Amino acid sequence: MSKAPDKPVSSSQRALHELREKIFAGDLPAGSDHLESELAGLLNMSRTPVREAVLTLEGQGLLELRPRKGVRILPVSPEDMAEIYDVLTELESLAAQRAAEAGYDADALRLLTEAIDDMDVAIAEQDLEAWAAADDRFHAELVHLGGNSRIAGIVGMMIDQVRRARKTTLFMRPLPTQSNEDHRQVLQAIASGDATLARAVHRRHRQHAKSIIVSLLAKHRLRYL
């Protein structure tokens, strides 16, 4: 891959990306408070770009600004998970329907297919991280094919909000073999142009995921992730 010698990325953007990463990595743990100056020091920049990044991240629901107490990394409760999965269920179902209506050919569905294959491989190798990454790609590509940019954006935001939480629950449950069966059915329905089926199957898929996660959190008494 040819690369530009160096892309001069602005401090604001760097703050945005690095803070996101640190939140996902648990480097900035859920529920923790951080002063603007602390974050600025952490990233070796002044407060200004940090403030801008933090403003944006607040809009994405990843943290909360509490004047004089610092920015709080938002924890995700089981109720939050339920809310988020409900949103995903509704919006992704429509995306699946629309993708089926669009009548994509096999080539256009390649990314979707690859993601599913990758998940199979990951499951066989018991590589849950790789599975999660491929799962993300599947759902991102699905909403992309759905053709509604707002849905794609919202779904992305919601998935970001559950990223941390999902990572911890990932290792608490059996291998998601059934999940990939669902994915294949969705793909099948889209490829055959059956919009109603695509919608129904994907809806069931997400509802099932929701119940799995929610009951898992309840079982382990996990209130905040």
Next chain:
Amino acid sequence: MSKAPDKPVSSSQRALHELREKIFAGDLPAGSDHLESELAGLLNMSRTPVREAVLTLEGQGLLELRPRKGVRILPVSPEDMAEIYDVLTELESLAAQRAAEAGYDADALRLLTEAIDDMDVAIAEQDLEAWAAADDRFHAELVHLGGNSRIAGIVGMMIDQVRRARKTTLFMRPLPTQSNEDHRQVLQAIASGDATLARAVHRRHRQHAKSIIVSLLAKHRLRYL
């Protein structure tokens, strides 16, 4: 109403509210570009709080930051309208369903009922502005009763995005008498606890609204609002 003598609202918040209002009022027209310094001058403050407000508004999809060309007030195309109404259809339908499942009594449904009554009055008086305001209240209260805060937030954002556009189309179509029939049916279904019906009726309501608006825009060749 008793009021605090004066609430010292921050400049950032003032910028946020005033810019929003100016966008909705068409004071900052769709598609227009504005330099940060221009907006700062307009609001009598420095660039800093303006930048913060603009960042937030970008996240809400009301404007776009194009460095060196100014912030552009985002126009809404017919395709955007279609996207937005699709999102509203999916998310509000679930809210209606959940509201019905929650089993609210008549008192809890008072705001919803009042909004409907207000719309009847507004229609009788041919006061479209009042009708639109009451319609907003109906939909806001519906998603509130749905109990999913994220849905409420997203729906609010989407409605903000179509505000300007809706205002102009409002006077191009017949009185929305049928619309309020739908509202009553939704209320009825919620009051009687029929979640499936509530969902179905509201879905039809929003889909109908979408087709009305989209065909209206097509008919009048309105590409950007």
Next chain:
DNA sequence: GCATTTATTTGCGTATGCATTAATACATCC
């Protein structure tokens, strides 16, 4: 004339400093 290069302007990104105000510690009074 047209294109290409150079100069100039101008808007933005970021750092910095200050004033404001909330939170905390302290002191005083009942």
Next chain:
DNA sequence: GGATGTATTAATGCATACGCAAATAAATGC
């Protein structure tokens, strides 16, 4: 001893300044 008022601290909100890069204008070469 508890409560209320005051002082101190410290974090934020905002204004300002400055350097850089992009856009525009000017100039030079062909």
